[in-house]
Amino acid sequence: MQDRRTFIKKSGLFVAATTLPIPNFLLQKNKEKLGVALVGLGNYSTGQLAPALQETDYCELRGIVTGSPEKIPVWQKKYGIKDQNVYNYDNMDEIANNDDIDVIYIVLPTGLHAEFAIKAANAGKHVWCEKPMAKTSEECRQIIEACNDNGVKLSIGYRMQHEKNTQTLMKWAETKPFGKMKNVKAEAGYYGDPMNPWKLEKEMGGGAMYDMGVYPLNAARYTTGLEPISVSAKHIINRPEIFDEVDETTVFDLEFPNGIVANCKTSFGESMNNLEIDCEDGWYYLRPFQSYSGVKGKASDGTVLPPFGKNQQAVQMDDDALAIINDKKVMVPGEDGLKDIVILEKIYESAANGGERLKL
Template sequence: MSNRRTFLKHSGLMVAASLLPFSSCLGNNRKEKLGVALVGLGYYSTDLLAPALQQTENCELRGIVTGSPEKIPVWQKRYGIKDANVYNYENMDQISNNPDIDVIYIVLPTGLHAEYAIKAAHTGKHVWCEKPMARTAEECQAIIDACNKNKVKLSIGYRMQHETNTQLISKWAKSKPYGEIEHVISEAGYNGGTINPWKLEKEMGGGAIYDMGVYAINAARYSTGMEPIAVTANRSTNRPEIFTEVDETTSFILEFPEGVRVDGKTSFGENLNNLQVTCKEGSYYLRPMQAYSGVSGRTSDGKILEPMRRNQQAKQMDDDALAILNNSKVLVPGMEGLKDIGIVEKINESALADGKRITF
């Protein structure tokens, strides 16, 4: 298994770039649109974030940070990115001098999030960090501290919290239109025949519980409006020859105050996409609950929860850009990511202790 050094080597980190950014600083005048630089040009940046940025109203793609020089001309041709807005992992600190770029979006493997989100914060630019926030709660706190120290905003890429039906479920956790919540089922996973190699590596933050489990964990929290008090968990695999370092499937039970229970599951071996909330006077569900589009559901009294038509990533980035432009609170701050990773750590602790009940 490769480690951080070999990952960066394979991504071309050691290839030095001679491109120099602008040297002027950001001004204090409000801008109409914010310039975003994507750090890491893998699948999520290439197929989802970059196209979504073309649909945003409050921000636009202006820069890239990559360790793969062969990708640079492709991105420049497709998106008109200036030479001065192209960086590698070694010189990305020079973004601090570039007035074109206001936000640095970390889209690297989870195990690299903390290192590069902290580097991004030290440039004085605002930081967007893809989910899961980091490998450990300690790393999450370090990112938060770096952003606070540099007085920049930090948003975590939980696109679902910007989706309209998800927001409705969150509101119902407080308003309780179907009575007190009693039980929740929260499941997220996919049957991955071919899995990105880094997602099989513990050091890189791989495993189903990190990649897909944070959807189920975050949904458990926003659908109940509470924080868990205890967890029991177990792991299983049908492919032990592949999953030697990380989990293929993790099932967990989260206990919440007032006797509320959440049965959760995440997997790289099963298609799971379900959030179901049972209340004292009715129930409702989202199926799918974390797809890139078509998130929809139904209530026990027949209400149809129609899917949001807008691109999720575009709405997420527009919302986060507005928080910067208006100097208002971000929808998904760093503490939200930290709380989920704290739960991930407790789930792993329980699973590795043969399902021992762990309290928070």
């Protein structure tokens, strides 16, 4: 059985610049739902996105792009996908001629995001790209440029920013109901054994920081409502026989304006899932803060943030679909994904230099 990554490497794909019709998202207002094609049918597409699309109001699963032919009949039977809406990585460009597909959702290993997000944009389709946006900041900029050149919208799959309790914390960053913010603690990780093979490969964008670290990184930014001004980081590897290319655990501190500090940690060797904020006049937290369901929290004044009952991915995709239908700004644009990767690159640079504090 040929896995997706092997198929892509063997196919020798390159991004093709094509002459395409101008996107018509004003005409899409007449459509009941937007057609979504998932690129990559791994665990996240199979277990989360495809089921969530069945719960959306403004979009639906109409197409798939896969390098695993054996998956095609399974998906077609389960979701009623037409033969003409099935593609592989070699003929994905042909989606440009398919009016059934309005959005292409990139759900591939991080190291492949840029290549296929650009292919999607060049096909004249709106682009949803799973987090982290890309392996490098330069790749992020290339994705943004391709989407701008083709007049399509780009949204990054930071589902937490669409989640109700998370949005409450984002609002509190502005209203400051507990006074001046002092410290943020954000941690996300799990014990991986065995590990997904591509997450152990540097070339594919593997490592705890890329996979899980963007959760506390993004959370520190949206919880403070600010951008960090410096960073210090270190890697910890307790299982070198497994993690010989990428980080198993990364600890990083972000310094923000107004004296705010965020202490963050991410790991493939330790389970953790909490976001805590200390202020001059109180505190609040979410525990867990980035699970697929059950995100809940509490504040020092007795406020309780009960779990949000809706499917996070369904809400995320409906929010992004409405932005397309109404020609409005998306909630999490490519520029937000780019900011995280710029900081992530500095985190790796700091860790490689003994935890040196670097300006951002």
